[in-house]
Amino acid sequence: MTDTNTFDGQRWHDMGGTAAGPVPTDQHDFSLWEKRVDALMIVASGKGHFTVDGLRRVLEDMGEEAFETMTYYERWIASVNQNLIEAGVYTTSELAQRMTQVAARGATYGEAASE
Amino acid sequence: MPHDHHDHLSPSGHPYRPDDDHPLTYWQQMEIAVRELLIEKGVTTAAEINAQIDTMDARTPANGAAVVARAWTDPAFRDALLADASAATRDMGFDVGPMKLIALENTPTEHNVVVCTLCSCYPRNLLGLPPDWYKSRAYRSRTVKEPRKVLAEFGVTLPDTTTVRVHDSTADMRYVVIPARPEGTDGWSADDLAKLVTRDSMIGTGLPKSPDAA
Numbered sequence: 460m461t462d463t464n465t466f467d468g469q470r471w472h473d474m475g476g477t478a479a480g481p482v483p484t485d486q487h488d489f490s491l492w493e494k495r496v497d498a499l500m501i502v503a504s505g506k507g508h509f510t511v512d513g514l515r516r517v518l519e520d521m522g523e524e525a526f527e528t529m530t531y532y533e534r535w536i537a538s539v540n541q542n543l544i545e546a547g548v549y550t551t552s553e554l555a556q557r558m559t560q561v562a563a564r565g566a567t568y569g570e571a572a573s574e
Numbered sequence: 575m576p577h578d579h580h581d582h583l584s585p586s587g588h589p590y591r592p593d594d595d596h597p598l599t600y601w602q603q604m605e606i607a608v609r610e611l612l613i614e615k616g617v618t619t620a621a622e623i624n625a626q627i628d629t630m631d632a633r634t635p636a637n638g639a640a641v642v643a644r645a646w647t648d649p650a651f652r653d654a655l656l657a658d659a660s661a662a663t664r665d666m667g668f669d670v671g672p673m674k675l676i677a678l679e680n681t682p683t684e685h686n687v688v689v690c691t692l693c694s695c696y697p698r699n700l701l702g703l704p705p706d707w708y709k710s711r712a713y714r715s716r717t718v719k720e721p722r723k724v725l726a727e728f729g730v731t732l733p734d735t736t737t738v739r740v741h742d743s744t745a746d747m748r749y750v751v752i753p754a755r756p757e758g759t760d761g762w763s764a765d766d767l768a769k770l771v772t773r774d775s776m777i778g779t780g781l782p783k784s785p786d787a788a
Contacts, residue, residue: 472692472693473691473692474691474692474711474714474715475689475691475692475714475715475717475718475719475742476691476715476718476719477715477719478715478716479711479712479715479716480712481712481727482707482710482712482713482716482724482727482728483706483707483710483712484707485706485707486705486706486707487706489703492602492605492606494627494630494631495605495609495623495627496605497626497627497630497703498623498624498626498627498630499605499608499609499612499618499623501626501630502612502617502618502622502623502626503612503617503618506617506618508617511745511746512745515692515693515745518693526711529601530601531694531706531709532601533599533601536601536604536605536608537601537604539608540604540608543608543612548611548612548615548617549611549612549615553611554604554607554608554611557607557610557611558603558604558607560607561598561603561606561607561610562598562603565598566597566598567595567596567597567598568595568596568598568599568602568606569595570598571598571602571603571606572606574610
């Protein structure tokens with residue numbers, strides 16, 4: 460972890476050259492919801508609602524703890540959502556209402572994703 | 575809902591990440607909500623999202639392998655690829671999108687390896703989505719500092735006389751490595767050569783397969 464009392468000119472995401480352990484060899488196949496997050500990023504940014512720089516800005520501002528505790532596409536959907544709200548595509552209130560509706564459909568992703 | 579992902583391991587031998595039949599997570603809940611709102615607002619359609627997933631699924635290292643094999647067998651294409659990889663791969667029918675693609679040719683004296691220290695930039699429009707390790711802290715941190723040690727972890731040990739060049743990707747500029755053509759492949763067709771080209775050999779963390787193994 461970084462020393463919080465000093466700033467060496469690199470933010471947490473600027474990892475080049477820092478010490479770290481062996482490169483992990485674990486690999487997983489992307490699940491449907493992860494592919495959907497990827498597609499949402501490409502489609503929404505392709506239509507001009509935000510840019511890859513906007514995606515990165517939010518990912519970087521989420522901080523190191525998010526990098527360590529959330530999966531890659533968990534961080535991506537958080538950033539995609541933040542960018543879309545900033546762009547005025549929908550409001551936080553609309554998101555909250557929809558997330559409540561989604562959760563009410565069932566306890567699994569498959570159930571919640573089926574309207 | 576029935577689906578065919580109930581096996582513990584996928585056909586590629588990797589575990590599936592928890593998906594349809596695991597408890598809904600907060601972030602999955604958000605993905606569903608965001609997707610539905612975008613569809614309702616007319617930003618996209620369900621069909622467009624599905625088509626984008628299919629497009630991304632269709633991008634695999636085999637596309638890059640075809641590019642590499644052609645560069646090995648077609649000197650004019652090799653020159654065009656090294657001059658402008660975006661245009662050369664587009665001419666082959668691969669849509670690399672707006673990003674600038676740069677091809678890096680390995681030689682007997684120089685080995686190239688690609689990393690993204692800041693995030694996870696990768697030639698995804700040619701090779702598909704990056705492997706998990708490419709996005710890891712360890713790979714991002716160490717590759718620019720101790721590339722030979724990192725390469726050794728991947729089983730690539732280079733002589734001291736080989737220069738290792740590390741290329742740090744950006745959001746707008748991606749790299750693909752053109753590995754050196756294996757010895758003992760004189761007269762091989764591009765299709766056969768492509769079978770020797772691995773994903774990792776195009777990132778620089780691997781070498782092409784030996785012709786004996788093909």
